[in-house]
Amino acid sequence: MSIAQPSFTNLMNGSEIRSYPCPTCYACGSLGESLYEGLGDKLFEAPGKWNLRRCVEYGCGLVWLDPMPFEEDIQKAYASYYTHQVLSDSSETLARRVYRCIQESYLASVYGYQLPGRWIHGSLLGALMYLYPGGRARTDFSVLYLDSKPGGRLLDIGCGGGAMLRRMDGLGWHVEGVDFDVEAVGIARARGLKVHLGSIEEQKFPQESFDALTMSHVIEHVPDPVALLRECYRILKPGGHTVVVTPNARSWGHRLYEANWRGLEPPRHLHIFAVGSLKAALRAAGFHKVRVSTTIRDTNAMFIASRSLQRSNGYDMRARQPLITRAWGYAMQAMEWVLLGLDQEAGEEIAVVAQK
Numbered sequence: 001m002s003i004a005q006p007s008f009t010n011l012m013n014g015s016e017i018r019s020y021p022c023p024t025c026y027a028c029g030s031l032g033e034s035l036y037e038g039l040g041d042k043l044f045e046a047p048g049k050w051n052l053r054r055c056v057e058y059g060c061g062l063v064w065l066d067p068m069p070f071e072e073d074i075q076k077a078y079a080s081y082y083t084h085q086v087l088s089d090s091s092e093t094l095a096r097r098v099y100r101c102i103q104e105s106y107l108a109s110v111y112g113y114q115l116p117g118r119w120i121h122g123s124l125l126g127a128l129m130y131l132y133p134g135g136r137a138r139t140d141f142s143v144l145y146l147d148s149k150p151g152g153r154l155l156d157i158g159c160g161g162g163a164m165l166r167r168m169d170g171l172g173w174h175v176e177g178v179d180f181d182v183e184a185v186g187i188a189r190a191r192g193l194k195v196h197l198g199s200i201e202e203q204k205f206p207q208e209s210f211d212a213l214t215m216s217h218v219i220e221h222v223p224d225p226v227a228l229l230r231e232c233y234r235i236l237k238p239g240g241h242t243v244v245v246t247p248n249a250r251s252w253g254h255r256l257y258e259a260n261w262r263g264l265e266p267p268r269h270l271h272i273f274a275v276g277s278l279k280a281a282l283r284a285a286g287f288h289k290v291r292v293s294t295t296i297r298d299t300n301a302m303f304i305a306s307r308s309l310q311r312s313n314g315y316d317m318r319a320r321q322p323l324i325t326r327a328w329g330y331a332m333q334a335m336e337w338v339l340l341g342l343d344q345e346a347g348e349e350i351a352v353v354a355q356k
Contacts, residue, residue, distance in 0.1 A: 061250055065266060144216065178196040216245045218246075246278065252346045279292060296333050
């Protein structure tokens with residue numbers, strides 16, 4: 001086996017992210033075709049220029065970095081990453097309270113979450129969510145597509161500052177998290193959450209420890225996704241579920257915005273999956289009961305960011321967008337929902353629920 005040589009492109013001008021050639025598809029071993037060349041990090045200013053390849057096998061569809069960063073240098077791409085920030089809670093208004101009641105009724109009827117002291121469980125309010133497909137997609141994601149399991153053990157991999165952990169804890173799960181970002185872990189621990197620092201493999205969890213494992217926008221950051229999924233399979237209880245949410249390489253947004261699509265995010269996104277390549281990775285890890293779909297959950301934000309990257313070569317994730325921009329984003333989300341009726345792989349994200 002030959003030793004990968006550093007790419008001098010990403011060592012020039014004081015850059016510290018070393019990389020190595022990666023011409024073949026991680027998922028199926030096929031050669032990749034050049035997709036984009038010379039992309040920089042427009043979001044968080046990580047050093048280097050990066051190329052992307054796409055698998056020539058249509059049934060796979062994986063997109064990946066070539067050159068690929070060395071694993072020991074990847075952390076340098078996260079120096080100003082958004083998980084370092086503490087996000088404040090939105091102020092409570094009458095409209096938000098009404099909307100929350102509709103969401104809670106929906107979650108009670110679809111996922112079985114019994115929220116204490118609420119009259120909504122027998123109401124028909126939840127049916128209103130079906131009138132707003134974008135809101136329904138976000139509400140499904142808010143419980144990571146998991147049915148209620150009071151007292152069940154849940155591990156959120158790549159938990160960041162712990163927002164999802166707090167949410168699931170409030171819904172009756174016994175939660176833990178793991179993240180390699182020191183600052184994000186500190187924020188989560190300051191919130192009173194049980195969060196481990198490092199990779200999931202480093203934690204040495206006992207076999208069959210958890211009822212549910214969740215990964216939202218994590219697997220695309222991982223050098224060896226199948227190894228991660230195998231560890232998930234090992235520590236998952238029989239009948240338990242692993243949830244994976246990740247950008248979709250075949251989304252409508254990617255087709256429209258190409259190299260400016262927000263889901264690319266070089267050099268942090270190492271592998272950008274399509275439905276076929278993600279199914280193959282799950283099967284290789286031992287999962288054979290897999291429910292997969294693409295979703296419009298984050299379409300509005302993805303389109304707003306992609307258009308900004310195309311027009312101004314940058315995007316400030318912290319800035320509040322003008323009303324007309326937000327309205328345009330929701331209109332594009334509605335259009336993508338219509339398109340999903342014709343093309344089930346058009347959604348901006350892939351959402352997978354895999355059962356052991």
